[in-house]
Amino acid sequence: MAYVKIGLIGKLDMLKFKNITKVRENEIQASPATPLPKVLTTNEKAKKHHPAKQDVVIADIRQNGADAKTIVFKTPDGSRLALYRAGQYVSVSVPIGDTVTTRSYSLCSSPELAKKGEYHITVKRDDAGFVSPYIQDNWKVGQAVTISGPQGHLYYEPLRDAKKVIALAGGSGITPFMGMAYAIRDGHEDFDLTIIFGSRTAEGIVYKKELDEVCAACDKVHVVHVLSDEEKEGYEHGFITAELIKKYAGEGEYSIFMCGPQAMYNFLDGEIAKLGLRRKFVRREMFGAIKDPWNQPGYPAEAKGKKFKLKVIKYGEEFEVEALADEPLLVAIERAGISAPSRCRSGECGWCRSKLVSGKVFIPEKTDGRRAADVDYNYVHPCASFPLSDIVIEVSGSNI
């Protein structure tokens, strides 16, 4: 038999442990008989910093470049909005006719303004979707809007990211980087930001004046404009290539942050591969569901263009609607006027997580943000799941 020698400190620890029950009983007896608080301070603080939803009004709408509008939200009573990491987004609830949908927009103002109850988002007219044009044409100053708390992971994290960040932006993809530029200027963030910003023409550049102003006020923010449809002095011409990134990144380590349309990512994936960067140094914002699931690896070609029956079970009620193979289940659910939870609409946040009772779906690998347990128990993210057969799904909660 082996013996373990216990020193004095070990013996004292054992004695302390042996007396724990007695000490606890004595303390319970000695405590006053006042009831416990019904609301815990920590829960209240968590709710304030991470609200599920926030109520705001539209305080101003500003034309921004040729086809974008910046919408200024304020709290009705001037109280502060939730603080956020520059680069995060909010999900905005958009009622259209009998349906309510959501869209995610990056916060493009300084986090400093949140303390005064103010957020800015920028909505660009996008021919591929109907919500941004709807907002541009219908939203008015004074209108009440419900938005989510700040969401998303495209923000600077000193433990993970290099001190120098090269931001690659296309069109309205400038918005998270606008927020970062303001945050650096206002002392909320400390890193060196070079934005390589692709636009079609000089006239169509969103935030041109504001970017110039931030660059003039802060030597840690730099902007390079790249025009695809126009050659102009003082601007780069063409597309954002590996060569161009190397030219402006200079020596030393750097992280790449990307935000823009899917076509830009498809092109940049090839260019960034040439740079041989470590994986953790390349990050991207997702902007909605994949628009061409049939071009994704693993998509069964025969499904394209088909229609299926979709049964939605919500709190025991059943609704039968039509679902197209070419669009995510969430779109079919919303089109039928059924309110379902959604935020990122990119398969990432898990907010729309729902039980797939029966049927088969296609989930593109790039937008499959499910946890392993969800895969095992047949939970899916309807925002990133395309039907391949008749479906029965159980959803709970409403849009924000």
Ligand code: FES
């Ligand atoms: S809304 Fe975020 S995963 Fe579906």
